[in-house]
Amino acid sequence: MVTCYIGIGSNLGNRQENIDKAVEELKNNKNIKFKQSSSIYETESVSDIPQGKFLNGVLEIETDLGPRSLLKELNRIEANLGRKRTVKNAPRTIDLDILYYGSENIKKDGLVIPHPKISEREFVLKGLRELSRA
Structure with missing residues (x-):
């Protein structure tokens, strides 16, 4: 099993419910073991498109799935x-x-890992720090 960190966010509809449902789907996947979640942070969108605020966090999982x-x-x-x-x-x-x-480190066919914008997302950095202390 490989330890992975997943960024999660929502800014449409019931944002917390959307996050909860996504986490539940991850927990129900037999190839994924949910480990922990950071706090959820409300953040401004970084898009040029006008839109509502996000709820964002970071999840720690283990998986036997390959990256793709x-x-x-x-x-x-x-x-x-x-x-x-x-x-x-x-x-x-x-x-x-x-x-x-x-x-x-992967850069192939549209898949880039680590995510190239980690350092630009304060909620990701905060979430990763939080999970590293848990």
């Missing part, structure tokens, strides 16, 4: 919770991003 399969599973959960990928950085019911996949 994990990404597919996260995309499936997003779709199940109503995420529509029509406009880049548009408001979304749920957003799940692989931040770290073990110690791997």
Whole structure:
């Protein structure tokens, strides 16, 4: 099993409920072991598109899925919770991003790990610090 960190966020609908449902779907996947969640932070959108505030956090999981399969599973959960990928950085019911996949560095076919914007997202840095102390 590989330890992974997942960024989670929502800024459409019942944001906390969307996050709770996404976490529940992760917990119900036999290939994923949910370890812990950071606090949830309310943050401004970083998009140029006007939109509501996000609830964001970081999840720690273990998985036997490969990085590409994990990404597919996260995309499936997003779709199940109503995420529509029509406009880049548009408001979304749920957003799940692989931040770290073990110690791997991947840049292939649209998959970049570690996530290239970790250092630009204060909620990610706070969440990772919080989980590292737990």
